[in-house]
Amino acid sequence: LNGVKTFSSNGPVADLAVTFALTDPEKGYYGDVTTFLVEKGTPGFRSSKKWDKMGLRTSPIGELVYEDAYVPASAVLGKVGAGSTQFTHSMDWERACLVACHVGTMERLLEKAIEYARTRKQFGQPIGKFQAISHRIADMKVQLEAARLLTYKAAWELDRVRTVSMDASIAKLFVSEALVQTALDTVQIFGGYGFMTEYEVERALRDAVASTIYSGTSEMQRNIIARWLGL
CATH class of the missing domain: 2.40.110.10 (Butyryl-CoA Dehydrogenase, subunit A, domain 2)
Known part of the structure; x- marks a missing residue:
């Protein structure tokens, strides 16, 4: 080799x-x-x-x-010449498992954002009472539930049939980008504290950035989806 x-x-x-x-x-x-x-x-x-x-x-x-x-x-793993098929199938599994981890991280970030919005006070009231904060958190919840359902769909298809490349790519694309946005939103809600290494949301954002790159970039996922649509 x-x-x-x-x-x-x-x-x-x-x-x-x-x-x-x-x-x-x-x-x-x-x-x-x-x-x-x-x-x-x-x-x-x-x-x-x-x-x-x-x-x-x-x-x-x-x-x-x-x-x-x-x-x-x-x-040799399997048969000589079977690597492309093995790679495609393993990537389907990898993407489905990765997005499940992302959903867990999104859920954790939402919990931290809600907790902080309830306890951090500004101008005499919790910041969660301000529409700019509450609406941002509401959007995070919507993103989380959509990500969860796409993850379940990909896992269900993976358990049912052998080739699920489009479903896995749809989940990978949406959930990874939703994770990055959720991490950014959480840092924004935490304000200056969100930028400090003392708080876990800072690390969560750094970790999240890679999710749209590894296991195939977002651009690659769009290519795969388009190809399955006959484009």
């Missing part, structure tokens, strides 16, 4: 790398990609650069390098 994977989640600490490689260039990426399980310590395989990130710091990201890395036939 030869190549470089620039952004590999948990790459610096992983003992095993699930690797998708082109095994027949003539057939292309949709014709002959094979999945390999490459173990740490395999000759020619190493983790090089470790990236510093603005968020999700408990999950290190590094660069994986393959330089004439020899892997035996027993390292």
